[in-house]
Amino acid sequence: MKIGLYFGTFNPIHIGHIIIANHMQQYSDLDEVWMVVTPHNPLKKKSTLLDNHHRLEMVYKALEDYPHLKVSDIEFKLPQPNYTINTLVHIQEKFPSHDFSIIMGEDNLNTFHKWKNYDEILNNHHIYVYPRIDHNEIKEEFVNHSKIHKIDAPIVQISSTFVRNSVKENKNILPLVPKKVWEYIDLMNFYK
Template sequence: MKKIGLYFGTFNPIHIGHLAIANHIAEFSDLNEIWMVVTPHSPHKKKKTLLDNHHRFEMVYRATQPYPKIKPSDIEFKLPQPNYTIYTLAHLQEKYPDYEFHLIMGEDNLKSFHKWKNYEVILENHNIYVYPRIAEGIVENQFTCHPKIQRIEAPVMEISSTFIRECIANRKNVRPLLTDTVWQYIDEMGFYK
């Protein structure tokens, strides 16, 4: 049974922090692969700074090429919007019955996990791998010692895509925060300027 960790994000753009966490979990957990699931542009949210789905997927594709255990995924592009994680998990389980799917999330997301649609069902059927984030608020008691929730001692990566976009708009050099392939794509396409 292949164990897949799902790492969801807008990846606008994907940066070395995302890759460092994904690679750490791929190397130091019992997961066989990490799928970087690019979340689609929500039709209800008009985010000017959010690049089209295919551009964000292309950046994730380019960034993950050197890592055989990390794969780009556009699975949510084909699902009805607005979408919930519970539906994505059900869809994946149906499409890949021989795989086991688990979630990867930052500690900041765990703090609001009790507000997710059908979060109890997610916890019943899937493990959650939590990486550290510096964030306000506290994790609900029910999640602190839950048998399905594993904390991963990944490096704390406080790099944000928002910061990168702002820097590019202000003509600051943030090249070290991106893979060369992603930097080249952003530069060629003139994104975030």
């Protein structure tokens, strides 16, 4: 089975994440997309990051109606700080019959050469790239690489930061997140 791993803090998950994940699964050779909820990105302020179990719960709620989209908490069990290469080694050992690929935005591809053991990742895994409006020129070594697949997906300009700020400003975010996620945010009084 071919699995695409879509990493993110999902703080919160929004319709943009689901549109991208669903598109990648439907319009590529991936059988499933696993949304890998990451414990903490060192580049993001921790104070705005909800606890792991709340973000995981929102992703479960968001994906209920999508049988080919799954949620994964695999990185919660790994030592921190964690690197993608460690997750890939761990998940491949846990699911040896699956073929894992990474899903990333074009902006991440521009800095992929800075990832720990990026060459080892490329040797063992495919990368599915979705477009961004504000991308820079892609490094030459990645342009026609046999393991890097650019997928012509819709460009979604919604961010979790925008959703959080909108909640704080008491705006209606219902069009931006699945209804069950909105209900959970409202019930738990998050991002106020």
